[in-house]
Amino acid sequence: MKRNHMFGMLCTMLALLITACTLNPSDNLSSDSSELTVYFIDVGQAHSTLFVSDGVAMLVDGGNPSASNLIYTFLRNKGITHLDYIVATHAHEDHVGGLAGALNIATTGVVLSPVTSFDTRAFNSFVRYLDEQGVSITVPTHGDTFQLGGADVLILNPIRESSNHNNMSIVMKITHGDVSFLITGDAEREAEQNILDAGYDISATVLLVGHHGSDTSTTYPFLREVMPRYAVISCGSNNQYGHPHENTLSRLRDADVILYRTDMQGDITAVSDGRTVTFTVERNDGIQTNPTAHEDAPLPSVQVDSEEGYVGNINSLVFHTTNCRNLPTEQNRVYFDTRDEAVGTGKRPCGNCNP
Numbered sequence: 001m002k003r004n005h006m007f008g009m010l011c012t013m014l015a016l017l018i019t020a021c022t023l024n025p026s027d028n029l030s031s032d033s034s035e036l037t038v039y040f041i042d043v044g045q046a047h048s049t050l051f052v053s054d055g056v057a058m059l060v061d062g063g064n065p066s067a068s069n070l071i072y073t074f075l076r077n078k079g080i081t082h083l084d085y086i087v088a089t090h091a092h093e094d095h096v097g098g099l100a101g102a103l104n105i106a107t108t109g110v111v112l113s114p115v116t117s118f119d120t121r122a123f124n125s126f127v128r129y130l131d132e133q134g135v136s137i138t139v140p141t142h143g144d145t146f147q148l149g150g151a152d153v154l155i156l157n158p159i160r161e162s163s164n165h166n167n168m169s170i171v172m173k174i175t176h177g178d179v180s181f182l183i184t185g186d187a188e189r190e191a192e193q194n195i196l197d198a199g200y201d202i203s204a205t206v207l208l209v210g211h212h213g214s215d216t217s218t219t220y221p222f223l224r225e226v227m228p229r230y231a232v233i234s235c236g237s238n239n240q241y242g243h244p245h246e247n248t249l250s251r252l253r254d255a256d257v258i259l260y261r262t263d264m265q266g267d268i269t270a271v272s273d274g275r276t277v278t279f280t281v282e283r284n285d286g287i288q289t290n291p292t293a294h295e296d297a298p299l300p301s302v303q304v305d306s307e308e309g310y311v312g313n314i315n316s317l318v319f320h321t322t323n324c325r326n327l328p329t330e331q332n333r334v335y336f337d338t339r340d341e342a343v344g345t346g347k348r349p350c351g352n353c354n355p
Contacts, residue, residue: 034150036176040208040260040268041074042282043067045236045243046094049183049208050074051174053149058085059102060172060183061095065122068101075105082106085148088113089185090169093122103129110146113137114158114168140170142198150274151176156202157187159194166211167191173204177274182226184210184217192222205277206270207231209252213244223255227317230258230270230279237263249290253326256318256350259290292326310336310355317347324353 039050043063048071051058057080062071075081083106088096091113102108103126111130116137117123130137144155157171169185182204187195188211195202207228210217212235231252235243244261252259260268266282312319312335313328319342320327327333336342339355349355 034274036149036151036174036179036272036274038181038206038270038272039074039078040232040234040262040270041071042262042266042268043070043098043234045212045239045241046098047089047185047208047212047234048098049234050078050080051148051151051181052078052080053151053176056084056147056149057082058087058148058153059083059099060087061089061185062098062100062102064094065097065100065125067098068104070101071098072101072105075102080106083108085109085146086111087170087172088126089171089183090165091115091118091120091123092165092186093120095185096126097122100125100129103133107133108135111135111137112140112155112170114139114165114170148174154200156195156198156200157191159191159198162190164188164190166216167194169210171195173200173202176272179206179272179274179277180204181206181208181270182228183208186211186214186217188214188216189219192217192219196221196225202226204228205230205272207257209233209244209248211243212239212241213248214241215245215247218248218251220251223251224317227255228257230260230277232268232270233259233261233263235261235263239263250328253290253292254313254318254328254332256326256348257290261289264289310339310342312336312342312345312347318350319343319347319355320350321353321355324350324355326350326353 034054036053041048046063047061048063049060086108140155142155142157142159146153152175154173158168162168166186166188167190169187171187172183174181202225204226207226209231213233233244265284269280271278309322310319311322311327311333314332314334
């Protein structure tokens with residue numbers, strides 16, 4: 001009897017230990033753990049991203065009204081008939097317009113938007129379909145958190161009222177183990193600075209570049225804090241706004257970011273296992289997505305005291321060889337005689353030239 005009793009106690013303790021170890025999945029992720037799949041949907045000069053983790057789905061924006069059928073078909077092909085969360089980052093039609101298509105195929109739970117009303121046909125259509133499902137809009141507060149399957153979501157913006165609706169964009173950080181995604185809507189300099197001033201940890205593995213790559217977003221101070229390994233720009237081919245702007249592309253080059261673009265590569269899919277993230281694209285895998293403004297021009301000359309010199313960027317933590325095509329502009333350069341000197345300042349080697 002005593003032996004059986006002790007055996008039972010050991011089994012109970014083992015069960016409790018196993019339960020305790022699974023309470024925090026981010027600390028116990030393995031190769032067969034749940035995945036977070038992120039679909040950056042090619043909706044032209046607009047934005048729509050779908051997150052799916054452990055059967056929980058969140059659609060962030062839906063593109064223009066003309067994308068309604070595309071969103072409907074995309075969700076149908078993925079077998080999604082319920083969206084646990086819908087997020088309209090802001091009320092402009094290139095973000096909210098296609099959500100009507102989503103609501104025609106899927107029921108929804110929580111709907112987030114920085115406003116509950118906006119006098120446009122696109123937004124009113126969005127609200128009408130929500131009313132048919134008996135769902136109301138929730139206006140989030142920065143600092144709010146919620147679970148998305150195996151991922152955590154943190155709301156970073158809006159922080160302050162602004163007459164510029166772009167700066168009222170919902171900005172979110174989605175964290176899945178060691179991998180994180182920063183979704184910025186059309187947030188511009190003002191909103192980025194508000195987030196920085198609030199002291200949030202905005203470091204992220206993947207950055208959805210703000211405002212379709214406009215020069216009004218992705219400022220150097222903001223990018224230095226995010227320090228993404230990858231970035232995605234959602235924009236349309238040969239769009240009338242010239243997105244993405246060269247200044248933004250230059251800042252991403254300076255930060256040594258691997259860039260994906262819907263205008264060049266179509267739908268972009270990122271899969272996180274909690275430790276690493278892998279990308280697949282609909283077309284043009286391996287294409288140069290962030291060329292210099294004058295890719296075929298002669299390499300910029302650099303004056304250094306040593307043939308083994310290196311060139312750093314004062315606005316990022318990256319350094320290069322003297323003949324790298326990703327060299328910063330002259331006014332943003334700092335020079336090092338040795339590699340150890342560059343590393344000693346905290347800079348990391350460029351992924352293009354591998355100094």
